[in-house]
Amino acid sequence: MATFKTRAQHVADDLRERILSGEFKGGSQLRQDALARDYDVSRIPVREALLTLESEGLVEFHAHRGAFTTELSVAAVRELFDLRVLIETHALRYAIPNLTASDLDQAEAILDQYDAALDSGSQIGNWGDYNFAFHHALYAPSGLPETLAIIGQLNTKAGRYIRMQLLYTRKIEKAEREHRELLKLARQGDVAKACQLLETHIKEAAGSVVAVLENSLNSA
Amino acid sequence: MATFKTRAQHVADDLRERILSGEFKGGSQLRQDALARDYDVSRIPVREALLTLESEGLVEFHAHRGAFTTELSVAAVRELFDLRVLIETHALRYAIPNLTASDLDQAEAILDQYDAALDSGSQIGNWGDYNFAFHHALYAPSGLPETLAIIGQLNTKAGRYIRMQLLYTRKIEKAEREHRELLKLARQGDVAKACQLLETHIKEAAGSVVAVLENSLNSA
DNA sequence: ATTTTGCATATTGTATACAGCACACAATTG
DNA sequence: CAATTGTGTGCTGTATACAATATGCAAAAT
Numbered sequence: 001m002a003t004f005k006t007r008a009q010h011v012a013d014d015l016r017e018r019i020l021s022g023e024f025k026g027g028s029q030l031r032q033d034a035l036a037r038d039y040d041v042s043r044i045p046v047r048e049a050l051l052t053l054e055s056e057g058l059v060e061f062h063a064h065r066g067a068f069t070t071e072l073s074v075a076a077v078r079e080l081f082d083l084r085v086l087i088e089t090h091a092l093r094y095a096i097p098n099l100t101a102s103d104l105d106q107a108e109a110i111l112d113q114y115d116a117a118l119d120s121g122s123q124i125g126n127w128g129d130y131n132f133a134f135h136h137a138l139y140a141p142s143g144l145p146e147t148l149a150i151i152g153q154l155n156t157k158a159g160r161y162i163r164m165q166l167l168y169t170r171k172i173e174k175a176e177r178e179h180r181e182l183l184k185l186a187r188q189g190d191v192a193k194a195c196q197l198l199e200t201h202i203k204e205a206a207g208s209v210v211a212v213l214e215n216s217l218n219s220a
Numbered sequence: 221m222a223t224f225k226t227r228a229q230h231v232a233d234d235l236r237e238r239i240l241s242g243e244f245k246g247g248s249q250l251r252q253d254a255l256a257r258d259y260d261v262s263r264i265p266v267r268e269a270l271l272t273l274e275s276e277g278l279v280e281f282h283a284h285r286g287a288f289t290t291e292l293s294v295a296a297v298r299e300l301f302d303l304r305v306l307i308e309t310h311a312l313r314y315a316i317p318n319l320t321a322s323d324l325d326q327a328e329a330i331l332d333q334y335d336a337a338l339d340s341g342s343q344i345g346n347w348g349d350y351n352f353a354f355h356h357a358l359y360a361p362s363g364l365p366e367t368l369a370i371i372g373q374l375n376t377k378a379g380r381y382i383r384m385q386l387l388y389t390r391k392i393e394k395a396e397r398e399h400r401e402l403l404k405l406a407r408q409g410d411v412a413k414a415c416q417l418l419e420t421h422i423k424e425a426a427g428s429v430v431a432v433l434e435n436s437l438n439s440a
Numbered sequence: 441a442t443t444t445t446g447c448a449t450a451t452t453g454t455a456t457a458c459a460g461c462a463c464a465c466a467a468t469t470g
Numbered sequence: 471c472a473a474t475t476g477t478g479t480g481c482t483g484t485a486t487a488c489a490a491t492a493t494g495c496a497a498a499a500t
Contacts, residue, residue, distance in 0.1 A: 004283040004461080006483065032452070042485045044264065047453085048271055055275030057369075063224040064452055064491045079366045086310055087303075146299045146377075149277075150370060157366075224491085226453065252482070262455045267483085284461045284482055 007041050012049035014039070019058050019069055020128070020159045022167075026071040030059065057157045072160065074210055074217070080158045081206035087151055088139065088202065089195040095142035096191050104187055107137040111179055118172070127172065128162050134179055138186060164216075165209045175205070227261050232269035234259070239278050239289055240348070240379045242387075246291040250279065277377045292380065294433055300378045301426035307371055308359065308422065309415040315362035316411050324407055327357040331399055338392070347392065348382050354399055358406060384436075385429045395425070 015035070018024065030050065032043045039046070050067045053059040059067045114130040132155050139148060155162075166172060178201045185194040235255070238244065250270065252263045259266070270287045273279040279287045334350040352375050359368060375382075386392060398421045405414040 006283055008483080033450095043452090044484055044486095048268065048483095051268055051271050052275065055272070063226050065493090066452060076366060079364050083307075083367060083370070086306060090306055144299050146296060147303060150303070150373075153370075228453085253480095263482090264454055264456095268453095285463090286482060 008045035008048035011039050012052045024069045028069045030067045077161050085199050085202050091139040091142045091147050095139050098141040103141050110134045161209045168212045169208050228265035228268035232272045244289045248289045250287045297381050297429050305419050305422045311359040311362045311367050315359050318361040323361050330354045381429045388432045
């Protein structure tokens with residue numbers, strides 16, 4: 001496959017990472033010229049990258065005024081996480097009957113890998129990526145590509161909030177335990193319980209993000 | 221607000237219409253140069269338009285090979301319409317308690333407007349737009365912008381299939397009756413029945429699209 | 441003092457020009 | 471003859487250059 005990556009895609013990938021990491025506050029203007037210098041490219045691939053990020057909901061364009069990072073809001077968190085519950089349980093329901101041993105092992109491997117990284121004292125860094133990789137591994141066997149795409153979208157949009165949570169709370173261990181439990185239920189093929197757990201898993205995450213966010217917005 | 225429209229946006233809007241209308245078969249290559257001449261602009265806004273359409277799922281980019289319209293598939297129809305049921309009933313559930321008299325009147329006005337256009341013997345043309353406008357009017361009071369955005373996405377993706385259905389079947393009258401009925405249930409505030417009807421409404425549409433599509437793919 | 445009008449400037453949006461990759465077909469080698 | 475490697479062409483991807491718009495500030499008018 002060797003899928004070639006254009007400069008625009010490189011810029012998009014890196015810039016997405018920077019936005020999710022919180023380098024830019026909500027509502028910051030992203031000047032095309034500055035970014036172009038940053039990445040040592042012309043403004044054209046930068047514009048294309050910004051368009052991509054716009055479609056992902058991380059950035060908004062205003063004609064002749066440029067691109068701004070989208071604002072964070074409590075309402076958006078609530079909505080995004082509600083949608084995650086709705087759609088991810090849907091995907092999980094379809095996926096569980098199709099899960100092969102290899103699928104389950106792969107999902108477990110992701111958890112182990114992350115545990116190892118965590119024990120070695122390294123920084124959380126891209127926990128969000130591990131988190132999504134695990135969830136994705138569970139849903140993928142559903143054989144529903146459009147659904148997976150939307151789940152991916154929701155997770156990139158929610159990514160900024162998830163990072164916030166991890167930065168300001170210490171819920172990772174709890175999430176990890178729930179992941180293990182979720183995997184166990186999936187292994188047993190218990191659709192109802194697995195979906196139930198997934199629902200509370202996501203809703204609790206939403207709760208702590210809202211707490212963090214309300215705090216940070218009040219103090220601002 | 222007077223939102224300025226860039227050339228890229230104009231091209232995107234028109235091209236989307238052309239793709240949805242079926243002017244391009246699935247998998248057709250969209251040559252940037254030709255489109256640029258078509259719209260009398262340079263290739264840059266064309267590229268940006270194509271990127272927008274890619275994010276909407278109507279087009280796919282392959283590096284250095286260009287943009288192609290996405291392929292149609294029965295599996296995609298099933299999935300997209302299932303998602304519509306899941307998410308649109310969710311939105312409707314939240315919207316109904318918030319519906320004001322003015323909201324309901326507005327929705328009804330859309331139906332009347334369409335009936336008038338239909339009686340005057342004009343072509344179906346943009347029935348898809350009316351259809352979406354009506355659904356959107358019902359969901360908007362849910363106050364869930366992210367959810368509405370996803371519903372919009374699903375509808376543009378499904379748009380190609382919906383047009384197909386209308387072109388090859390005579391189900392519009394039936395759909396219109398169901399719309400009236402849906403509006404009535406919404407007025408009564410009967411969430412359960414309204415969601416039930418919406419579900420069968422969408423599922424039946426899916427069924428007839430699948431029938432059309434299987435036919436057309438077999439004969440190809 | 442407050443509002444309004446005009447200009448200056450910075451930044452975006454687009455056209456034009458060029459570089460680079462992919463595919464097809466010819467040439468070459470075993 | 472088959473497989474493989476060169477080479478040319480057409481298109482995409484990107485840089486550079488230019489046009490057009492929004493914003494801020496200063497000057498003028500009420």
